[in-house]
Amino acid sequence: MPIQDLRHKTVARLSIYRRVLKRLAAEGVTYVFSHELANLAGGTAAQVRRDLMGIGYEGKPTRGYDVARLAESIGFFLDHPEGTNVVLVGMGNVGRAVMAFLAGRRPKLSIVASFDSDPYKAGRLILGCPCHPMRELAEVVSEQRILVGIIAVPADAAQDVADRLVLAGVRGILNFAPGTLKVPRHVYLETLDITIALEKVAYFARQSVMEAVARA
Amino acid sequence: MPIQDLRHKTVARLSIYRRVLKRLAAEGVTYVFSHELANLAGGTAAQVRRDLMGIGYEGKPTRGYDVARLAESIGFFLDHPEGTNVVLVGMGNVGRAVMAFLAGRRPKLSIVASFDSDPYKAGRLILGCPCHPMRELAEVVSEQRILVGIIAVPADAAQDVADRLVLAGVRGILNFAPGTLKVPRHVYLETLDITIALEKVAYFARQSVMEAVARA
DNA sequence: TGTTGTGAATCTCTTCACAGCT
């Protein structure tokens, strides 16, 4: 029961903090200061403290934060207690990479089914996960009460897949297809657009060079 | 020669606008209004106009923006005139997916070399791109004056790869490995962290359900 | 009329700075 709504960036950072905390716990560290956590997570001490305000966790002056408890507190906000089941649509290069990447990484997030329009893939286990034909999407999603879908199909099929996921009851979509998807306001959409990310990097890399030249 | 520095989100949206504009141009559309472009790009009309202020492009009341010229103007800011060469480090699942995804998509952004620690991959063409052994990284990057690198190796190798890329002269990094990388301030780092993106989606999907329950 | 460009207001996010605690 969140005390208040967490904002987008805060959620992303809490996820990072938890990852760092788990590593610290595994190393036997029991307490951590905000500036240490910030350093390991790539942020600032003030921001760490501000983010932790958001989940109502309190540390102790001169001792810092209890590593294990803080990780647990973050999980209390981020995780569904029974775990979140996810479906992955599209088993091409991107879909398989995502599947392999996510497999067994986060116990509370499991991909329970995948879908592909290729009939040769359907019916088989791919990377340990059953692959269904596209026509079974609505059925699997609604019967298993799936709330999250991942779209890894080509751009021209993405809107159709999004519509079908939404219709089947999904409330959040992680999209890897380039382009803009329209979803109802009650569905959270996050698009990881590789091309755009690379164009951003190329732009700022060039800016960096131009600044260096300007200084010279 | 940018009139002013563009900010992160503006650059990302300009990239989206351009993609939309190119599609419109291919469909024979010659003029577009800010609210139309906004609709196609998933934003607001005011934001489109504000973003275009940033690149100094002016439209005309009652006619809107010249599709072809605007696309060209955006390219003038985002692209290096001679194109940007990129290297990709790590040819596992993620690396190959990124390579396949990017191949031929943006003519001004080309992956000219890839690297992998697996000696069986090195020396071969993978997806049309020469794959080198890791030890040649510094040489290839510095000799070809590569400014942008993509990291697609496992988390425990990512910092080492980042260090080597930076040392070889890269100014921007697109990172797919989970975790925090340290790079000098003059290097632009963009991390696409799939796990964190999925945790965000799962969180907000759950929030959406809780709001629906609260309303009922 | 219906659009653009933009100052001003608003909203969101980050950083500062310091009282209060141990």
Next chain:
DNA sequence: AGCTGTGAAGAGATTCACAACA
């Protein structure tokens, strides 16, 4: 002394709202 929690300031991003224009 050295840390946390947080009000307040600052920076950044978005939206409002309207004059100017075709």
